[in-house]
Amino acid sequence: MTHTILNREKLRKKMFLFVARLALCSLVVELACFLGYKACYRFFPATVVEAGVDSFLAQLSPAQRDSIVAQYDPVLGWDLQPNQQSEQTNSAGRKFTMRTNADRSRVDRLHTDKPRIAVYGDSFAQGVEVNDDEAWAYLLEVELRQDVRNFGVYAYSPLQAMLKYQRHTEKGLVPALAILTVYEENINRLVNANRYFLGRMMHPLSFSPCLEPAHGTVRFHGNVLHTCFGDSFDRHDLKQAVCKSADIDFWSAFKLRAAFPYSFGLARCVVHHVRYGRAALDFNLWGTHEGEMAMDYVTDRYLEISQRRGITPIVLFVPNVQKWKDSRRQPKYADYVRRLKTRRPQLTVVDIAEADFEPELFNVSPFKGHASAYGNRIIATHLNFCIKNLCAFDRETRRDHNEAER
The missing domain is CATH 1.20.5 (Single alpha-helices involved in coiled-coils or other helix-helix interfaces)
Structure with missing residues (x-):
């Protein structure tokens, strides 16, 4: 015992x-x-969720803060300011001018009350780094002799572009044809609640609606800053909103967070890096089921809105030609585009990668920056050809339909 x-x-x-x-x-x-x-x-503040906001805010002047607030949009995240003109220098060192209309579209030539074509997308739709009359939407307007309204906004995701399109149609803007522009790297922004997590802090208000694909479904999240704090917020609220957006942002796991236990946060960060690559942008989301579901969410709703309003929808894919320095290659979205054409034949899908052009001339500098004046002409010419074929097909279809009725 x-x-x-x-x-x-x-x-x-x-x-x-x-x-x-x-x-x-x-x-x-x-x-x-x-x-x-x-x-x-x-x-290394860029590697920590909370530090980036503090560091960025500390460098902003009052004038810059006022300018950022003026661009804030509670639903879309941000938008262009109306009736603005700015002169900037592009990545090739050349100056260019950008002007906006009262409806926040980029200045065009044939501005009417009812645009024939409306363009949506990011900076490649907007035509950043070239003058107003060199942007492809402007050139397309000249070639077609129809009012083409350019509603592209820098750093937009396809989701933001689709939501802006939805807003416009609900307010009575119903063009005959709409163009949703999807740049090759844009899919990364679909699952991104704040651009800071993609490695580049545009400004503290760079919150955006995003998608969270998981378990076979896609969940929509609105602008976290607006859903948490409404239209009134201060510096402390911004920091809190960044932390909240990290909970739903796919790319936030590549950064450290101020949360106990810190060892778990570090382990989560390391595992995410090992699983998806050393850098977030190296990971090909187009090749995943989650990425496909997120993109399907956007294209399906884009098609639904268009059909409900009687608008002919086009989805324009633009390859990242910067990756073609060694040789011309197949875009990451190539397989998705093939599936989309089969799955949604009602959509007209246009891929600039199929156009014949000189890759080294496509960007403002050889394989660097946005589309040059030459690159914008390539996009406009290829689109012009596709639109004319589409219109000819529609006329033939309507004629056959009328003859059948008679």
């Missing part, structure tokens, strides 16, 4: 020592991770 009691006492002591050592080791590991987080916060 005494021997049994002694064994139990020894076992208790061993268990106590084991638990104490485990707790001490955990404390040391947690302290090391915390100090590592603090070091990253101070010396």
Whole structure:
């Protein structure tokens, strides 16, 4: 009996020592991770969720903050300011001018009350880095002799572009034809709640609606800043909103977060890097089921809106020609485009990668920057050809339908 009691006492002591050592080791590991987080916060703020906002805000002048607030949109995240003119320098060192109309579209030549064609998308739709009359929407307007309204906005995702299109149709803007522009890298923005997590902090208000594909479904999330704080927010709210957006953002897992236990956060970050690549942008989302579901969500709703309003929908895919420096290659979206044409024959799908052009001339600098004046002409010419064929097909279809009725 005494021997049994002694064994139990020894076992208790061993268990106590084991638990104490485990707790001490955990404390040391947690302290090391915390100090590592603090070091990253101070010396590498771009790697930490919370630090990026503080660092960026500290560098902003009052005038810059006012300008950013003026661009804020509670639903879309941001939008162009109406009746604005700006002169900028592109990545090739050349100056270019950008002007906007009262409806926040880029200045065009044949501006009417009822545009024939409306363009939506990101900076490749907007025509950033070239003058107003060099953007492909402007050139398309000249070639077709129809009012082409350019509603492209820098850094937009296809989801934001589709939501802006939906807003316009609900307000009575119903063109005969709509063009949704999808740049090759845009799919990354579909699952991104704040551009900061994609490695580039545009500004603290760069929150955007995003999609969260998981378990065979796609969940829509609105602008986190607006859903959490409405239209009134301060610097502290911005930081809180960034942290909340990290919970739904796919790319946020590539950054550290100020949350206990810090060791778990570090492990999560390391696993995400190992699983999806060293950098977020190296991961090909087009090749995943999640990416396909997210893009289907946008194209399906784009088609639904168009059919409900009697608008002919076009989806324009633009390849990342910067990756063609060594040789012309197949875009990451190629397989998706083939499936989309089969799955949604009602959509007219146009791929600029199928056009004949000189890759080294497509961007403002050889394989660098946005589309050059030459690149914009290539897009306009290829689209012009496709639209004329589409219109000819529609006329033939209507004529056959009328003859059948007679």
